[in-house]
Amino acid sequence: MSLLLLIIPLIAVLLFIFIKKDYLLHAVSISALGLQVLLAAFLTKDVVVFGKVESAFFYLDSLSIIILDIVLLISFFVAVYSIQYLKEDLRPGALDLKKVKLYYILMHLFIFTMVLALVVKNMGIMWIAIEATTLASVFLVGFDNDKFSLEAAWKYIIICSVGIAIAMLGIILLHLSSIGLLENSGFLDWVALMENAESLKSASVRLAFIFILVGFGTKAGLAPMHTWLPDAHSQAPSPISALLSGVLLNSAMYGIIRMTAIVNKSLGSSIYAGRLLMALGILSIVTAAFFILTQRDLKRLLAYSSIEHMGIVAVAIGFFTPLSIYGGLLHMINHSFTKSMLFLSSGTLIQKYGTKNIAKIKGVIRLLPFSGIAFLLGLFAIAGMPPFSIFASEFGILISVFEEGSYFIGGALAILFAIIFAGIGVAMFRIFYGKGEEKDIEPGENNIPGAVVIIILLVIIAITGLFMPETILDLVYDAQSVISGI
Amino acid sequence: MTYIIYIIVQIMIMLLLAPLINGIIKKIKAFTQKRTGPPILQMYYDLFKLIRKNSVVSEASSWIYKAAPYIVFSTSLTAALLVPVTIKLVPSFNISGDFVIFVSILALGRFFMMAAGLDTGSTFGGMGSSREAMISSLAEPSILVCLFTAGLIAGSTSLDQMMMFMQAKGQGIILMNPAIILLFLALLTIIIMETARIPIDDPSTHLELTMVHEAMILEYSGRHLALMEYGAAIKQLIFITLLVNLLLPHDQFIGAAGLGGILISLLIYFLKVIVITVVIALIEINTVKLRLFSIPNLAALSFILSFLAFLQYFLLGGGYVQLI
């Protein structure tokens, strides 16, 4: 089943190469992702029933299935959104079929690599897949092919390649720590590593964790390795930003979580990994808070907010109590949905206004009745307002931190959340109020399927904030026990 | 008495062999340029001719100018005494030469050479001196680190003891040690820097923009010039001797003691010197002269080489012997 999940996007890519009509391109893209979502649903059922799906090469447990579901659902929404977005975006010039083709090919490769990273058993192959996500998405970041996007793409590939290469060093050391312990086939196998975690050589494991944290942390956008993220997110086409922020960061974070589980089990305590994760996490939140306060660019604002939320997840994983992991995983889910919704609606906004400057975007509600309102509510959500889901998980993490007795960190987090709330609030009011020159812009939604997607996502985050389905909670709880081993 | 024999042997070999090195290098260079070139013994003829001539001394110069050739020549010879041409000589003569003294004696000679270059007040002399000062200040640290590392490996600061150690432990596979390889490369670079060879200085040119060594001795003539050139040639041979005796050990192949052993070992020494000379000539053929401002790069390289050797020695846990 996992194999099928990987074959579908590849078939789609092959089809894209030979298709000559643009509506066929859209259709293939949608149906491929629809099929993948269906498959993921079946796999989820399997995982819920059996606890895990394992074969020689693939391994899916509740942790990976959660992130896999996020990846595929959001990719599906993004694909739906992309149809009209591409038409809009290419309207100024003639609709260039070649570019649309390239977009779809790279997007599906990108999704393929992320799925690969999630379903494989072998940490080495997971590394390869995460490196490949960079390679697949770099031309998507530079899709506009102007000076800005080129710069963003160059920074993206250089910083991420180097970061990931450093993670490779960590993988090598992990491999080293298990030599003599595992059979040939079990090399770098996450399950085998986890089973034998106690007898891994702790010196190598410690060193490996640092390298892997720095490497995958680069990809996950943790400060101080985050510098590529705002550029890439702001310059990529908005659907791609939604994928980068909502999905890619999670895949990288997934690698860190897997590694943290091994390290903590191997060292017998969470102090070593926890401190490192918390330090990076809090640094990310601080950096993000600072830049959010002074931000003038809509998409960069959202990008820094992604850094902040990845920081929160890192802190939550760092604490490594059942409650904090639980909160962290929920937070990953919630952040993905909220942030991709925000990026998609910001795409609509930007296409409407032709600028990313917050100061020039006025009277959103009149011009874009659905996406505009969704965007503003989304900003509320991402800032951590109830009743949206982000609030619930953030609050859960805060409680878990206070329960551990870390009043200082808890207090600091609370203050930072408040600062970020204020920063996003200021941006929001700038967009809400004030009258700009809006005469030459036609009111009304251009991207109808996009608006529908955005509304669906909005409904999801609003509902899950109030009431999370039992099944998902159980799944997250399972994932938590997979990580913490409790 | 034994000392005197040692001194005589050592000095005779140095004096006789030193001009030959330059001859060989020139011949090889000429050969690659499809010229006949000067005869191998040309430098002997030159020195012989110059020594018989009077020297012209500038009126503007002081005693330093006149004293410098003698000092340079004698410091070279004194330094030569600290670097035995074959360690077969060492046990019977009980010599000992500390590498710091070795370096400082050579530095003394160089100091006077630079002072003499400045003394005449000519522009070329001053230019040569300032360049020489720069090059030597860059080369000196690497010589010291290099010899220090060798001393660390051998557990002694005296050059002959280092040589003894290397020759005893060498076993013919000494080149398998990373520290030694690095030292070898470092010392080779140092030789090139110290002896005014091509990437640093062109010994065969009198082009004012490029010369360093030649600029300093430009004012000299006759006997003085002969002494200066001779001193430089001896210095070159000293470094080559250091290289071959420290890092290309050979004495373990010779069982024989006494005079026969010494002679065989001298023969091997001679062959090794020729090999290194050829290597230097090949380097000189295959490189172009560096810009003056690029010389620090080469100096940095030689320093890095010797420093890395030092580090590798530590990486092996001081385990020179364990490695072999």
Next chain:
Amino acid sequence: MSSLFDILSVMILLSSFVLMANKRIKSYIKTFRIQSLLIAIVAGILGIQLIINEGRVDVLIVCIIIVLLKVIYIPNLLRRTYLGVEHRVEKDFIWNIPILVLICCGLVVFIYFSITAIEGISEDISTIQLVNSVSVVLIGLFFMISRKKAIGLIIGFLELENGIFVTAMFATDGMPFIVDLGIFIDMLTAVMIMGVMVFRISDKFDTINIDELNKLKG
């Protein structure tokens, strides 16, 4: 055999120093080729050893791939790139070369102290090889920092990759074969993409000086 590997590790480290001291793109490529060749030799010796001892063929295949990819294909690719973008000599470093090289020396010392500080690491592998190969990684990173031209950055990245690869060779006798293959594919794609990016940057900015890429801030 281990002392042979020691020497090769030193040679690889030395080549990274030479790379650092270079400033012509042509000699970057040449030095990179030599470094890759040294790594191929390491892989070759290791491969032959493993065939004799354990019957594993994969490392030898890896060696062949290294020769084809890193010694032949990628340097040629880079050469084409550099011929395409009118740029020959690196002129503006952050500091001058001797200082850069000395800093690299400091990096090696740093790695030496950090690695020997880890208890129990020397039980598994030869410290000299680990220190040297990890130093190559760090020097590669520093090379990327010190160079301002896009091609220099690519070379630095490749050197870093080389360092990681040789670390894998020394530390673990090579990774599982499929992982090795994946690394090669990734690296090849990365270099090709970077090459294309260099062309595009040269097109749009009329230079490949990455200092010009400073429009995105805050």
